[in-house]
Amino acid sequence: MSAPVKQFREDATRVAADEEHRRNISTALGKYYVARARQVGIYQNWQGARQAAAEIKWEAVNHLDRHLAEFAEKLEARGGKVHWANNSAEAREAILAICREKKARCIVKSKAMTGEEIHLNAALEKEGYEIAESDLGEYIVQLRREAPYHFVFPAMHLTRGEIKELFDREVGDVPSDTPEDLTMVARRVMRRKYCEADIGISGANFAIAETGMISITENEGNARLTTAIPRVHIAVMGIEKVLPRLEDLALFLPLLGTSGAGQALTGYNSMIGGPRQPGECDGPEEFHVVLIDNHRTRLLADPEQRDALHCIRCGACLNVCPIFKNIGGHSYGTTYQGPIGSVITPHLRGLQDWKHLSGASSLCGACTQICPVKIDIHHHLLHNRRNAAKQKPLWWEKLAFRISGALFQRPEFFAFLTRLGRLAQKLHPLVKGSVLDPARAWTNTRELPEIAPRSFNDYWREHQSKHQ
Amino acid sequence: MKITLFIPCFVNTCFPKAGIGMVEVFERLGHTVDYREEIVCCGQPAFNSGYWDEARPVAARALKQLEDAEVVVSASGSCGAMLKVFYPQLFEGRPEESAARSLAARCFEFSDFLVNQLRVTDVGARFPAKVTFHDGCHGLRELGVKSQPRQLLEKVAGLELVEMKEAESCCGFGGTFAAKFPMISTAMGEVKCASAVETGADFIVSNDSSCLMQIQGLLDRQGRALRTLHLAEVLASR
Numbered sequence: 001m002s003a004p005v006k007q008f009r010e011d012a013t014r015v016a017a018d019e020e021h022r023r024n025i026s027t028a029l030g031k032y033y034v035a036r037a038r039q040v041g042i043y044q045n046w047q048g049a050r051q052a053a054a055e056i057k058w059e060a061v062n063h064l065d066r067h068l069a070e071f072a073e074k075l076e077a078r079g080g081k082v083h084w085a086n087n088s089a090e091a092r093e094a095i096l097a098i099c100r101e102k103k104a105r106c107i108v109k110s111k112a113m114t115g116e117e118i119h120l121n122a123a124l125e126k127e128g129y130e131i132a133e134s135d136l137g138e139y140i141v142q143l144r145r146e147a148p149y150h151f152v153f154p155a156m157h158l159t160r161g162e163i164k165e166l167f168d169r170e171v172g173d174v175p176s177d178t179p180e181d182l183t184m185v186a187r188r189v190m191r192r193k194y195c196e197a198d199i200g201i202s203g204a205n206f207a208i209a210e211t212g213m214i215s216i217t218e219n220e221g222n223a224r225l226t227t228a229i230p231r232v233h234i235a236v237m238g239i240e241k242v243l244p245r246l247e248d249l250a251l252f253l254p255l256l257g258t259s260g261a262g263q264a265l266t267g268y269n270s271m272i273g274g275p276r277q278p279g280e281c282d283g284p285e286e287f288h289v290v291l292i293d294n295h296r297t298r299l300l301a302d303p304e305q306r307d308a309l310h311c312i313r314c315g316a317c318l319n320v321c322p323i324f325k326n327i328g329g330h331s332y333g334t335t336y337q338g339p340i341g342s343v344i345t346p347h348l349r350g351l352q353d354w355k356h357l358s359g360a361s362s363l364c365g366a367c368t369q370i371c372p373v374k375i376d377i378h379h380h381l382l383h384n385r386r387n388a389a390k391q392k393p394l395w396w397e398k399l400a401f402r403i404s405g406a407l408f409q410r411p412e413f414f415a416f417l418t419r420l421g422r423l424a425q426k427l428h429p430l431v432k433g434s435v436l437d438p439a440r441a442w443t444n445t446r447e448l449p450e451i452a453p454r455s456f457n458d459y460w461r462e463h464q465s466k467h468q
Numbered sequence: 469m470k471i472t473l474f475i476p477c478f479v480n481t482c483f484p485k486a487g488i489g490m491v492e493v494f495e496r497l498g499h500t501v502d503y504r505e506e507i508v509c510c511g512q513p514a515f516n517s518g519y520w521d522e523a524r525p526v527a528a529r530a531l532k533q534l535e536d537a538e539v540v541v542s543a544s545g546s547c548g549a550m551l552k553v554f555y556p557q558l559f560e561g562r563p564e565e566s567a568a569r570s571l572a573a574r575c576f577e578f579s580d581f582l583v584n585q586l587r588v589t590d591v592g593a594r595f596p597a598k599v600t601f602h603d604g605c606h607g608l609r610e611l612g613v614k615s616q617p618r619q620l621l622e623k624v625a626g627l628e629l630v631e632m633k634e635a636e637s638c639c640g641f642g643g644t645f646a647a648k649f650p651m652i653s654t655a656m657g658e659v660k661c662a663s664a665v666e667t668g669a670d671f672i673v674s675n676d677s678s679c680l681m682q683i684q685g686l687l688d689r690q691g692r693a694l695r696t697l698h699l700a701e702v703l704a705s706r
Contacts, residue, residue, distance in 0.1 A: 016655035026659075322638045326655040360649050362642025362656070363516065365609035385518030393519070401514040401522035408477075408508040408526045418481050441647040445654040446685030449482040456475050456484035457505050463491065 004333055005356040011331035012360070021157065025325050028156050032319055035262025042264065053255055054374035056248050057310035060209075060240075064300065064309075067209040067242045068291065074212025078274030080287040088118035091292045095120065095201070095234055098288055099129060102232055104198035108190075110216070110223035111135040112203025113151050113313060114236045114292055117335040117348075120201070132193040134222035136186050143170045149329035151336055152260055152315035157328060190222065200230035200284065204237040205312065206252060207289075210245045212273060214289065217256055219267040227272060233284040235272070239291050240309040252312065259314035259372040295348045305380050308343050310373040317367035317377055323360060332357060339367035343380040351388050358384035421451045469586075472502040472537035474530075474575070476547040476677070477509045483677040486543050489700030490578060493591050494541075504533045511558075512550045516643050520558060527558055531567050539585070540575040543700065545607020545676045546643075548577040553610045577607050579616040579675050579699055589619045595705045596626030599697075600669040602660070602683065603636050604676030617675050617699050624702060632663040641682035657686045665694060675699045 001009075015021055040046050060067055072082040085091035091114075099107065107129050109115065121142070124131050133142040137154035141147065143166055148154030155163070164177035167185050175181045194200075202223050204214035214235050216223045227233045243252060249269075257263040276283035299309055318324045318338030329337040334345045334357070342357035358381040367377040389397075407413055428448070431437045439448055471494050475487045491501050511526035530551070534540050542548030552575045555568040582588050601621065607613040621629050640646065640656025661683060664672045672694060674680050680696040687694050 012649070013651040016651045022655065022659070322640065322656045322659070323652055326652055326659070360645070360652060362605065362638050362640060362645050362653070364605035364638035364642070366605075366636070366638065369609055382516065382518075385516070386520055387518075389518030390520075397517060398519060398522065401517070401519045404509075405511075405514065405522050405526050408511075409529060411506050411508055414477075414508045421481070441650045442685070444650060445689060446657070446682070447688035448685065449478075449681050451481050452484050454484065456480040456487040459484055459488055460491075460503050460505065 002353050004353050007333050008331060008356055008360070011333070012327040015328045015331055016326045021328060022326060024157065024159060025328070028153075029319050029325065032262055036258060036316070036319075037262075039258040039262050039264055043258075049251060049255060050372055050374050053251055053372055054307075054310060056243065056251070057312075057373050058307070060243055061300065061306060061309045063244075064239065064242065067244055068239060070209040071207050071212055071242055072289075072291075074210070075274065075287075075289060076212075078212065078277070080212070080274045080289060083288060083290045085118075085290055085292045085294070087294050088292075091118045091236065091290050091294070092120060092123045094288075094290050095236070096123065096127060098232065098234060098286075099124065099127070099199060102198055102286075104129060104232075106193065106197045107131045107199045107201060108134050108193045108197035108226050108230060109138075109201040110203070110218065110226040111138050111154075112201065112236050113148075113335060114203055114238055115201065116148060117238075117294065118236070118292065120236070132190070132197070134190050134193065134220075134226050135218070136183060136220060136222075139186050139190070140166065143167075147330065147335075149337075150315060150318055151313055151338075151341075152318075157330075190225075194225045194229045197226075197230040199232045199234060200226040200228075201234045201236065202227050204235045204241055204289075205256065206249060207237060207242045208244075208246050208249070208271075209242055213246070213271045214273075215249055215253070216270045216272065217253065217260075217266040217268070218270075219261070219263075221268050224268055224270050227270070228283060231284055232286045232288070233272070233275070234288045234290060236290045236292065238296055239293055240296055240311070255372045256312055256314050259312075259316040259370070299344065299347045302347070304383055305343065305347070307373075307375050308340065308347075308377075308380060310375050311340050311344070312373060313340075314372060316370045316372065320366040320370045322364065322366070323362070327360075339377045339381070340375065343375075343377055343384065346384050346388075351384065352392055355384060355388035358382075358388070415455075415457065418451065418455060422453070425451055470500045470502055470538045471581075472504065472534065472540045474507070474510075474534070474540050474542040474547060474551065475503065476542070476544045478681065479543050479677050482681070483698065486677050486698035486700050489698060489702075489704035490541070490543055492704040493582075493593075493700060496592065497586065497588060499586075502537070504537075507533045510547045510550045512547060512554075513644055515550065515554060515558060524558060524562075527555055528564055531555065531559075531564055531571060534571055534575075535567060537574065539581070540571065541581045542575065542577055543698070544678060545577045545604040545611055545613055546678055548575065549606040549610035551575045577611050577613050577616075577675060579620055580607075580611060580613050582703075583616040583619055590623035591620065591703050593623075593627075593703045593705055594625040595702050597670045598628045598630060598668065599671040599673045599702070600630050600632045600664055600667045601635065602632070602639060602664070602672050602674040602676075602679055604674055604679045605638050607675050608636060613675065617673075620699065620703060621673065624705075627702070630667045630669055632667045632669075634663055637663070639679040639682050641678050643678070646682060653682070654686070657682050661686050661690065661692070661694075665692060669694065671702075672696045673699055673702055
C-alpha cells in the first residue's frame with residue numbers, strides 16, 4: 001500500500017465513525033443548502049446559467065494559450081510582472097526571489113489554494129520570513145498548524161468553542177465565543193500585520209485576458225487590505241483561472257457567490273490590473289502574478305477530462321458529497337478535497353498514488369448535478385478507475401473479474417452456485433464476524449441479505465409452465 | 469406490448485419478489501412479459517471497478533440476449549443505467565456499438581416505463597401503510613427518475629407517502645465500494661437510515677434493490693422495525 005492510500009484509509013475510517021464530526025458538518029452544511037437553494041431560485045434560468053458558464057470556460061480552456069498570452073501582455077503593459085512557473089519549485093523560487101530582493105521580513109497572505117498546492121508557507125518560513133494568514137479560517141488553521149479542511153471553508157470542522165480555546169491559547173484576551181468577538185480578535189491581530197508587512201500575497205479567482213486583470217472574491221475584506229497596503233503584491237494562481245472577457249465576470253461572480261456560500265454576490269469582489277499608477281496615491285509599488293502549471297497541462301492534454309479545468313473552486317461538490325461529509329476534508333490528504341480533488345489530484349500528483357480517491361466513491365453523481373460549470377465529475381472518477389486499471393491492474397482483481405466473467409457465460413453453473421450459496425449461508429453463522437468470515441467487509445456493520453429459497457428464475461419457470 | 473424484463477443477478481437470487489411484482493403489474497395491465505434466463509449479470513461490477521476489458525464479454529452476452537427484445541425494463545435503476553447509459557460507452561468504436569445504442573433506446577427503468585411509456589400512474593394497487601421513498605442515485609441522476617415513482621405511489625390506495633430529509637442523498641452502497649471502503653459506506657448508510665427512521669414511516673420503498681440491500685442490512689443490525697420494499701412489490705399489492 002502506498003503512503004497516501006494508507007493515510008487515507010486510516011483517517012477516513014476514524015472520521016467516518018465519529019458521530020460528533022458528522023453532526024457538526026451536517027449542521028454547518030444545512031445552512032449552506034438553504035442559502036444556496038434560495039439564491040438558485042432567484043435565477044430566471046439556473047440551468048441556462050450553468051450551460052453558459054460551461055461554454056465560456058470551454059472556450060477559455062480550449063484556447064488557453066491565446067488567453068494567457070493576452071492576459072500577460074495586457075498586465076505587463078500596465079507595469080505588472082508575470083512569472084511563468086512549470087511546477088511548485090519554480091513557483092516557490094519566483095516568490096522567494098522577490099522576497100529576497102525586497103529584503104522583506106513580514107508577509108501577509110490572503111487565501112490562495114495554489115499557495116497550499118506549492119507549500120508556499122513552509123518554504124517562506126524556512127527562509128525566515130514571518131507569514132500571517134489574513135483570512136479568518138486560514139488564520140485559525142495556521143494557528144493549529146494544520147491544512148485547510150475545505151478549500152472554501154478552511155475551518156468548518158471546528159466549533160466556536162474550539163476556536164475560542166485556540167485564540168485564548170495563542171492570542172489571548174478573548175471575551176466570548178460569539179462569531180463577532182472571535183472575528184474581532186483576529187481583526188486586532190491582522191490590522192497590525194497589514195501595516196507591518198512588506199509583501200502581500202494573494203490568490204486569484206479569475207484572470208481576465210481582455211483587460212489583464214485579476215479578480216479576487218472574498219467576504220472579509222482581508223484580501224483587499226493584503227493586496228493594497230504592503231509595498232509589493234504577489235498573486236499566485238493556476239493557469240486555468242483565465243476568462244476571455246471582462247463581461248464574463250457578470251456571470252461568474254454571482255455563480256461563484258451562489259455556489260460557494262449561497263450568496264447573491266460574495267461580500268467583496270476586487271479587480272486588480274497593475275501596481276500603483278503615476279498620479280495614484282495608494283496601492284503597491286510592484287505587482288507580480290505567478291502563473292502555475294504544475295501538471296494542469298496534463299489535464300489539458302486529456303480531451304476526456306479537460307473540463308475539470310473549468311473548476312472555479314466554489315466547493316459546491318464538497319458540500320453535497322456524502323463521502324466528504326462523512327470522512328471530512330483532512331482525510332483526503334490533498335490540497336483540493338472532495339470530488340473535484342479526487343478527479344484532479346491523480347493528474348496533478350500521479351494516478352497510481354492517488355487512484356484510491358476515485359475508488360472511494362459510490363459514484364452517486366451529486367457533485368456533477370450541483371457543479372456550476374458542468375464538470376462531469378463522477379464520470380471522471382470512473383474514467384480514473386479505468387485508466388488506473390488499464391495502466392496497472394491489480395492481479396487479484398483482474399483475475400476475480402475474469403473468473404466471474406467466465407461464470408456469467410454459464411447460467412447453469414451460476415444456478416448451481418446459487419444453490420451452493422444457500423447451503424453456505426446456513427453455515428455462515430459459524431464464522432460470521434470472525435476473521436474467517438469471507439463477507440466480513442459487509443458483515444462487520446451490516447446483515448447479509450438471505451439467498452431466497454426460490455430464485456426469480458425458479459419462479460419464472462413455474463410461471464411459464466402455468467401459462468402454457 | 470411484449471415487455472422483456474431485465475432482472476439483475478442479485479435480484480434473481482436475493483430479491484425475487486421485486487421481479488415477481490413487475491410480472492404481476494405488467495400482466496395486470498394486459499401486457500405480455502418475457503424474460504431471458506440466460507442473462508446472469510450486466511457487467512457493472514467489473515465496469516465500475518475500471519476493468520472494462522473484463523466487463524465487455526459479460527455485457528456482450530446481455531446485449532446479444534436482448535437484441536430482439538421490443539422493450540427491456542430493468543428492476544434496478546443502477547443496472548438499467550448500465551444498459552442504457554454505459555453500454556454505449558463501453559462498446560464505443562467496437563462492432564457492438566450499434567447494438568448497444570439500439571438497446572439504449574429500447575431500455576427503461578421500471579417506474580419510468582410505466583409513467584412515460586405506458587402512460588399509467590394508477591396500476592390498481594392497494595397498500596395501506598406509511599412509506600418513504602429513497603431515490604437510487606443511478607436512477608435519479610443517470611436516468612432522470614424522480615417524479616415517476618412518486619406519481620405511481622400517490623395513486624396507491626391507502627398509501628401515505630412522506631418524504632425523508634435529503635431523500636436524494638446516496639445510501640452508500642455503490643457496488644464494490646461497499647466492500648472496498650466499508651467504513652465510509654456504513655457511515656453513509658447510517659445517515660440514510662436515520663433520515664428514514666425520522667419520518668416515522670413503516671416502509672422504505674425504492675426502485676433499486678441494491679440500495680435496499682444496504683439499508684435493510686443496516687436496519688437489521690440496528691434492530692429497527694422499519695422494512696424495505698421494492699416499488700414493484702408495493703404496486704403489485706392489492
